[in-house]
């Protein structure tokens with residue numbers, strides 16, 4: 366029985382394909398494992414931008430924190446606790462101006478936390494959230510997995526780097542690409558995602 370955490374972040378609401386397919390994966394895994402599913406909707410409840418209270422609060426011992434710092438650090442602590450509890454994390458991201466949405470960036474700004482989710486080893490930074498499986502669904506208007514636009518994919522590659530930095534290295538990616546290239550391209554993108562999800566759910570724990 367595994368605990369699944371679904372994190373969605375597209376600002377496109379019910380039109381979002383990353384939310385749709387990430388939800389499909391998370392619910393599929395939950396059905397198979399029989400474990401709990403926690404949903405973190407970063408669009409409905411966006412984490413705030415990080416502030417001086419958060420930066421200072423993180424490096425201040427709990428008993429010395431101001432009320433503002435306590436509140437700011439609690440936001441991050443709750444998000445980190447949710448991540449730590451999960452065995453499987455399903456992350457949905459829709460491309461906004463070549464990168465992830467600012468909601469998802471704000472989430473990473475909270476969960477990327479020295480000595481909590483990554484440490485400094487002898488050979489450099491070391492991710493601490495190990496032993497978890499991640500499914501990353503990235504949607505984009507254009508095609509970035511290959512071709513002329515590939516160098517401008519600051520979404521999938523960036524998210525893989527951030528996940529790996531905090532120790533989440535076992536990541537399976539589902540790309541939903543070309544979603545603004547017309548109805549035929551959308552049909553192909555959806556069909557490809559459905560095929561990929563069917564295959565990954567067949568082998569998921």
Ligand SMILES: Cc1cc2nc3c(=O)[nH]c(=O)nc-3n(C[C@H](O)[C@H](O)[C@H](O)COP(=O)(O)O)c2cc1C
Nearest residue numbers: 375377381382383459460462463504505506507544
């Ligand atoms: C404000 C905004 C900015 C966008 N910027 C880009 C972009 O830079 N490159 C791109 O290929 N598509 C861009 N798109 C298209 C989205 O990536 C596309 O609609 C994708 O399907 C969004 O993910 P979602 O379906 O999960 O919402 C943008 C869409 C919006 C609404």
